[in-house]
Amino acid sequence: MEAEDRISKVAVLVDEHIKEGLNTLQLSTWAGYSPGYFTRCFKTKFGISPMEYVKQRKLLTAAKEIANGRRILDTALDYGWETHSGFTKSFTSVFGYSPVLLRAFYVRDASVKGDRQSMEAYIKTTQLYKKPEELWQILCLTLKENKTEYDNGKLRSIYELARTLHEGAKRKSGEEYITHPLNVAIILADMGADENTVCAGLLHDVWREEHKEIISRDAGSAVREILFSYEEFERTHESHDDRGVLVALCDRLHNMRTIEFVDAATWKKRAEDTLRLFSPIASKCADFRLRSELDELSIKFL
Structure with a gap:
């Protein structure tokens, strides 16, 4: 199998195992190469390191879930981030905006469609003169x-x-x-x-x-x-x-x-x-x- 085909196969496997804690050693094993040689081949094909590719694929898949209404923290935990803030920082560095924006778009679209069963119709308010x-x-x-x-x-x-x-x-x-x-x-x-x-x-x-x-x-x-x-x-x-x-x-x-x-x-x-x-x-x-x-x-x- 040519090197390019092996790297492409690894890219497919990344998506199939996207919620797992992947690392360079595991990816290089899938390709049948040493970690160093695999990393060089991967960078040649995709222009970024294997782990940066994994991070971007995780974030892209997570973004789709958030855009479909999933809570940000639940999604972050599923894709390997331990905190809301850590996920937000990674997300913003890749996409240029906060995942809160995607969540807001979901709420907006659900409101337009009248689909309010799984969301509150109004933003929380408080009574005047609360201490x-x-x-x-x-x-x-x-x-x-x-x-x-x-x-x-x-x-x-x-x-x-x-x-x-x-x-x-x-x-x-x-x-x-x-x-x-x-x-x-x-x-x-x-x-x-x-x-x-x-x-x-x-x-x-x-x-x-x-x-x-x-x-x-x-x-x-x-x-x-x-x-x-x-x-x-x-x-x-x-x-x-x-x-x-x-x-x-x-x-x-x-x-x-x-x-x-x-x-x-x-x-x-x-x-x-x-x-x-x-x-x-x-x-x-x-x-x-x-x-x-x-x-x-x-x-x-x-």
């Missing part, structure tokens, strides 16, 4: 319900940081200001966002020059990157990272849910901006439920 600790418990419960992997200690420390930086601030409703980022985080969690994006939701309103150093130090580089993309979107309505866009959209949704507490003179402009800028973006890169609610609230206040 911060009550909202914190709702956030943790939402993450657990969606089977989103998160470090409770890390998330709690991010929440405490946000609460400290918002200390003394009040919303127009009279509530502690921290209730707003908590609600943004709950919306993100309900949409299936990963831990780092939820953390960015908790910190988005304190991402200012005077706080960037402490946030970068305490929250870490992954959260900082999402906050930079959020800042970019707020400034230009474009961003290199859809996770920052999701934070901005969820921020807008909660602000629209509580719009009655701001000056009535601003209702029209905010509602118009939502319909003109945020709703179209939500339909392209977020949950269809989010687009629907943004439209409903905007029309109500127009």
Whole structure:
């Protein structure tokens, strides 16, 4: 058998054993070559290493499952990733966008078709005047319900940081200001966002020059990157990272849910901006439920 045929046979076998923990030794054994020679032949044919090929095939197959409605974490575990965040990082590095986007497209399409049996018709909302600790418990419960992997200690420390930086601030409703980022985080969690994006939701309103150093130090580089993309979107309505866009959209949704507490003179402009800028973006890169609610609230206040 020619070398090219042997390599092609291995590529077929990779797909047949895609959920297994494959390695270069096993692949080279299938080809009947030494690992070194096999790797050289494989790179010649496909242009990438055998294990990079395996990773890309796993991610492509996983993407199809997520696009058909499977939960992100369940899919990630099946294809060999141990954490939601690790899978999201690998997925984004290959495809250029988060798996949350694929999940959102599924929700959107299911909504359009009226197929709501396996999904909630609305994004989770909370009652006004909930205490911060009550909202914190709702956030943790939402993450657990969606089977989103998160470090409770890390998330709690991010929440405490946000609460400290918002200390003394009040919303127009009279509530502690921290209730707003908590609600943004709950919306993100309900949409299936990963831990780092939820953390960015908790910190988005304190991402200012005077706080960037402490946030970068305490929250870490992954959260900082999402906050930079959020800042970019707020400034230009474009961003290199859809996770920052999701934070901005969820921020807008909660602000629209509580719009009655701001000056009535601003209702029209905010509602118009939502319909003109945020709703179209939500339909392209977020949950269809989010687009629907943004439209409903905007029309109500127009």
